[in-house]
Amino acid sequence: MRKPPQNPHDLSRHDLPDILGTIDEEVRQRFGEGEVADYIPALACVPKERFGMALVTLDGEVHAVGDAREPFSIQSISKVHTLTLGLEAVGDDLWKRLGREPSGDPFNSLIQLEHEKGIPRNPFINAGAMVVADVILSHYDQPEGALLHFMRGRSGNPEVGRDDEIWESERRSGYRNVALANFIRSFDNIENDVDAVLDFYYLQCALRMNCVDLARSAQFLAADGRCQASGKRVTSEEQATRINAIMLTCGTYDAAGDFAFHVGLPAKSGVGGGILAVVPSVMSLCVWSPALDEKGNSLLGGYALHRFTRMTGLSVF
Template identity: 70%
Template sequence: MPPLTSLHPALERHDFSAILETINREVRERFGEGEVADYIPKLASVPIDRFGMALVTLDGQVHCAGDAREPFSIQSIAKVHGLTLALDVAGAELFDRVGREPSGVSYNSLVQLEFEQGIPRNPMINAGALVVADIILSHYERPREVLLEFMRARSGNPGVGFDPEVFASEKETGFRNAALANFLRSFGNIHNDIEAVLDFYYSQCSLRMDCVDLARSMLYLADGGFCPVSDTQVTRADRAKRINAVMLTCGTYDAAGDFAFHVGLPAKSGVGGGIVAVVPKVMSLCVWSPGLDTRGNSLLGGHALHRFTEITGLSVF
């Protein structure tokens, strides 16, 4: 493999620490914008005046700014890692049960699911992630432990774990997710016990990580399925390509078009305020700011990634 600097001259040309600090200062001037995810009680208590950003290059350089080392609830970001696990046991047959098209509607929509006969549009919306969770439960004896081991290995942090308070908060208020799971079951697209599927889904959403850990956990998608943190081929290169494609077109819900327009990177958001992004063959990034826009994506996190690609020119376009 040639030196990374020859793969992309930006790695040599830019002072990433200085760029992240510039973005950090700009974002902090806008604190207060957006709304925290108050429909999950535990997330409603997270201070809105937080911002962290981290990037990790394939050769191991780490640059971060702000609250990049403050752990937070990763929420739907875990759908990426869950999809990786499911693809490796189900292969292309996974897409017989879940599509790969942008939804164009809210991430927890019931209407679209009924119209399309119980086949969720993609694995990044809640209904699709519930089907992925069902596939994982069908193939792994200890799914929570498998996911946890996967996240610890990808991030290089053995301290990564589930937040029991977030799990309980999600379970107590997850009526729409329960409705989605039962609706999927009515179409024959959930095979396992509904409560077991929901518990796994809430578990993955309750994972607690910081920006550096999350950026590291995405490196395998920047390098054809190879994880430089654990020196392991995590998934096949063609599957990594497909996961990146789904993130680009579906990873920020019904704002995926706007996000591609302004940022231009495969990415996945979570209602905890995190967004991860991938620059293929170069690096992975994570931003965190709890204030969300009307579509459930971090408002200032999205702006930070826009500024990063604007300053550096690092984009897939």
């Protein structure tokens, strides 16, 4: 008589601390690979030899390894959270101003905006995140406070805040972002003052959090939209599913197909070296290693997630 197949989502089958420890050892043997995001001057100073990884199960159990509690600049990972706020503000009307397709181009490209008349391809490229920022500015009385309240509430860390050095560095060096925002405005797809939109965008990218904070902050996406710690519904089950889908198809820039092939999880990366990922109905997790590959994703962070899904079978495929 054949045995029934094992359920890969049964976490009792896995020694998670041992798995994370093995991954940590493997990653540290590869230190030196990749390059930090030196086009943002403040990020150019971050040491490459860092690696942290944390996961949070649906019941709130935390497993962490390496530099998982060292804060870093979350950069574009924040686009997951602002997308959630934008959808809560205007619902599906958001998609009248944004697409949901992979871009196939670098995250700061202007090319598609010309052809597609100021409608960004998805909310996770820079142009798309600026449109989401514009929506938040229009629908929240205190946009910055709303974002900080959301991030602190989801992470359980009341100290989450802006890294002023990163914020100033992005403002001084963000010429392409200025061009993107003004170009979108020329098509009337930004309604607020362009400088205000950019300031909010730089704020969200300059937030400092660690792997544990970020893994906790995405737990609601693994739990059908509900914060397991507080019992509060953060977003609807349908919207949580949609956000996960966009993370899978668009969350790692123009490497989303390759990432799905090697890792197979909804994820969002940032040029600060973090990658936030979700195993629906199981856990949320975050890795951080500052050195990037040629697409702007953490090189060793991507490797760590690849090893995790291969060692556990915890993939959506």
